[in-house]
Amino acid sequence: MPLIRLTDVRKHYPPRQRGAESAIAVDGVSLEIEAGEIVGIIGYSGAGKSTLVRLINLLERPTSGSVEIDGQDIAALPERRLGRIRSDIGMIFQQFNLFSSKTVYGNIAYPLAVAGVPREKRHERVVELLRFVGLAAQAHAYPEQLSGGQKQRVGIARALATNPRILLADEATSALDPETTADVLRLLRRVNAELGITVVVITHEMDVVRTIADRIAVMESGRVVEIGTAFEVFAHPRTDVARRFVSTVVSDAPDPDAVVGLRARHTGRLVTVTFADDDTAQADLFAALARGGVGFELVHGGVDEVRGRTFGTLTLALRGDTAAIDAALASVGSAHVTEVA
């Protein structure tokens, strides 16, 4: 049984003006997330991902559809009964949303007080969490005195205070610089690996999901248009949105402008070849080209790695006998070869 199961959830907002159409934020999403996974949900702003993540802890109520946590449908529970469920689902935010009137210690202790944890136990837990996120020295500082990365660490500690099984991260690194982002992502990975917490990451940055996600769901116009393991989505994106996201971090086939430049600089045939790790095609191809006496040059593309598996898209300029070139290309299979127009 999946830990989180969304079944055909929809979220419509009532129209702002009488007679206007209601806004559809989430349009029939079904999604299953297993315990222990890190799932990245990526999409452009307005794709509905922030609303989707808020449906998981019922900060937003679905217009229709069911939200099951560990088999229990929580979509229709009254607000007062959601307290216990929410203490099992931590959440961190883009703007951190720390309580500015409370110290770091007070922020982390807050969920524990809400959950009714007795004072001494609370203290123990806060100290433990401060150590986990590396902020023991800042316990009595106020949020205004912290850097962005430190604030997000406090956010993470606060979200973890009640030992939740799920952590929702809503654009948690979007307000941070690249170095701090890497820090926070490392921490999230530790949260997953050391504490076994299921993590759902919402982001518009492909780098983020590439760094930590086991699976990736791509959202567009309120729907999940593509979902797969991180490797599948990176190596074989099936939709245009996914391809656009992948191309933001991975160099792939040359775009039309690049082709014009390549044509000007290289004579001979231009082909784009894709590789994914399981097939040994790359070595085979180079060997075959060498055997056929074909001169080749790598002119565009690159090889990347996701979750320890490599894949790549390489554009080659080939010079030599047409038959020899065709024979060599045949060795990788036509599915992986595209002639550059």
Place this chain on the structure above:
Amino acid sequence: MDRLIELLPKLGVAAWETVYMVGIAMVVGGTVGLALGLGLYLTRSGNLLENRVVFTILNVLINFFRPIPFVILLAAVQPLGRIVVGTGIGNPMAIFGLVVGSMFAIGRIVEQNLLTVQPGVIEAARSVGAGRLRIIGTVLIPEALGPLVLGYTFIVIAVTDMSAIAGVIGGGGLGNFAIQYGYRLFEPVVTWATVLIIIVLVQFTQVIGNVLARRFLRR
């Protein structure tokens, strides 16, 4: 000047009357106003107790009472004062008028200051499972405390100003003193002495408000 020295005991009484009229009005009006402001904030669309009907009623009520000049309000609520405080004249009636006059203004100011709290902070409190009442007491008000203190300081000073009109319905206080012993008896020294005391009171209030607000502003 001799006249002023002669009147000093009366001036002391008048100053005390102003302090206690404003004090009681602020305690009662401040509490009712806080409730009104919270009500407005919480029932506003998208907030914790979203309720369009209640919001509209409160909003119209406040907008109805706020623009009434205090002198006129004092006369207008006199019949109500007879029921509530048992008299339509004197300091009790003046205090009643100040309560009515200030609570709507306080309601609006409280609402405005609560609106400065980042909605995300409320969302964070909800996400850890906190209930509405707890959020109001442990997150909403503490987060807005700095601006709230400044807002209340502003109102204390406005109420001090309003209290000067108490003489119209037979109340005392510094305003009445200045009119009765300064203005009507052609004693500008007495008037100015009273003004000076009011300035000191107002400055004192503002300084306390600023100091407190600085302690609570954590941003």
